[in-house]
Amino acid sequence: MSAASLARKLASNRIAVWIACVLGGSAIHLYLWQISEPPDLFSDFYKAYYPAAEYLLEKGLSATWPLTEAAAGGFVNIPIVAWLFVPFVMLGEEEAGWAFLAFGAAAALAAWWLLARMRRAEAMNTAPLLLLLGLVNGPMINSLREGNTTHIILLLIVLAFVLWRSGWDFAAGLLLGLCAVIKLPLLLFGAYYVLRGKWRVVVGGVTSIATAVLLSLADYGLQGNIGWYKDSVEPFLGGVIPAFNVQSIDGFLVRLWTGEGRLHDWDPMVPEVLHKVIRNILFLLVYGGAIWLGWRATRAEPPPAINGRLSARDTLEFVLVITIAIITSPISWTHYYLLLLVAWGLYLGGQLPVPDDRTTRWLMWMSLALTSLPVVIPEHSPNLITEVLARTVVSAWFFGGLLMLAALLRALWKLVPSNTLQPNHAGSHVTP
Secondary structure (H helix, E strand, O other): OOHHHHHHHHHOOHHHHHHHHHHHHHHHHHHHHHHOOOOOOOHHHHHHHHHHHHHHHHHHHHOOOOOOOOHHHOOOOOHHHHHHHHHHHOOOHHHHHHHHHHHHHHHHHHHHHHHHHOOOHHHHHHHHHHHHHHHHOHHHHHHHHHOOOHHHHHHHHHHHHHHHHOOOHHHHHHHHHHHHHHOHHHHHHHHHHHHHOOHHHHHHHHHHHHHHHHHHHHHHHHHHHHHHHHHHOHHHHHOEOOOOOEOOHHHHHHHHHHHHHHOOOOOOEOOOHHHHHHHHHHHHHHHHHHHHHHHHHHHOOOOOEEEOOEEHHHHHHHHHHHHHHHHHOOOOEHHHHHHHHHHHHHHHOOOOOOOOOHHHHHHHHHHHHHHOOOOOOOOOOOOHHHHHHHHOHHHHHHHHHHHHHHHHHHHHHHOOOHHHHOEOOOOOEOOO
C-alpha cells in the first residue's frame, strides 16, 4: 500500500486511529521495554556518560583523559562532550538516569512532531501511524533503555533537514557537525556536501567540529586528545566486533566466520584477508553506485524544488547519506537504525520522492519490518540452528538497511528520465 492511499484510509477514522496508535503503541512499547536489550537499565549512561561527568564535576578543568574506563566500556566521545552530562550528575545517580531518559524521550517526541509536520495535505493523518512506528521501534527502545544519545541525534538530524530546506544552510551544517562529533559515522555528511558543492553547509559543519576540537584541546591538551583517539577510535578503524548488536557490513561479515560463540564479544578483532576483500568489494558497490547515480543526476536538468528549497534529489540523497553511513561504518550499533525513522517520516508524509510501485512498497515495508525488530537475544545453547541464526537472522537490522538502500538508489535512478541525458551538438545536456 502506498503512503498516499494509506493516508486516505486513515483520514476516515481519525479519532479511532489516534486512540489505537497511542494506546496500542504504548502497550507494545511497555512490553518490549521489559524484554529488550540491555538487561541493565541505562547501561551506557552509567558505564560512560555518568562516570565521565562525575569525574569532571569533581576535578573541574584539571580533569585529564581517560575520564572513565577506556574503549567500549568507557566514554567514547571526544572528551569535551562529557561536559554536556554534568548537569545530570548534579541530580544524583539514580535520578540522573531517569532524568536523561525523560530528556531523551522529549527529544524523540520533538523529532516525531517535526517529521509529522513535514507532509503533504493528503498525508496529514499519517502522524499517528508515525508515532506508532516510533513507539514500537526496537532500536528506539534499545537506545532509550541503554541511556544512549542516538534518539537525541535523531532530533538534531531532523532539525538540520528542516533548516536546510528553509535555506538556513550554515545553521544546518552546524547541527550536522554536532551530530558528527557525537556519532562519527555521520561525518559522511561532510563528504556529501563537499561533493555537492554546498559550501555554506560545509562551513557550518567545519565550524562545529573545529569548535569541539579546539575546546577539547584547550581543556585536555594534545596528549589527552591523542589518548582519546587511541582508546576510542583507532582500535575500531582496523578491528571488527562480532557482537550481535553491531549491525554493519563488518559486523555481518565477521559473524559469518565466528558464528554463535562471539555474539557477546565486544573486543575488536583483526579481520581475515577474505573479510577485507569482500568488505572492499561491498564498499565499492555501495559508494561507487551512489556516487555514479549522483553524477548521473548532476548531468540532467536541475529538478524543481518539492520541499521548501530542496529538490527531490536533495531529499533522496539526505536520507541516502544516513543509510550509507549506518551500514558501512566499522561499528554501527543496532540503535543507529532508529535514524531511518527520518526516511519513514518523509515517506509517510509523501515527501520522499520514491516511485509509487509494488517494488518500492515491498522494499520500504520489508525494510521497516526488519529495522524495527525488538533488540532481543534469547537464551540459547550452541547447536546447528543457533550457529545458522547467528550468521543470518542476527543481522536482520543490517539486511533491513540494505533494503532501504536499494529503495533509495532505485528511486535516484528513476528520478532522472533517460531523455534528459541526451547531449546536444555543443556537448551540453538538454531536455528535448
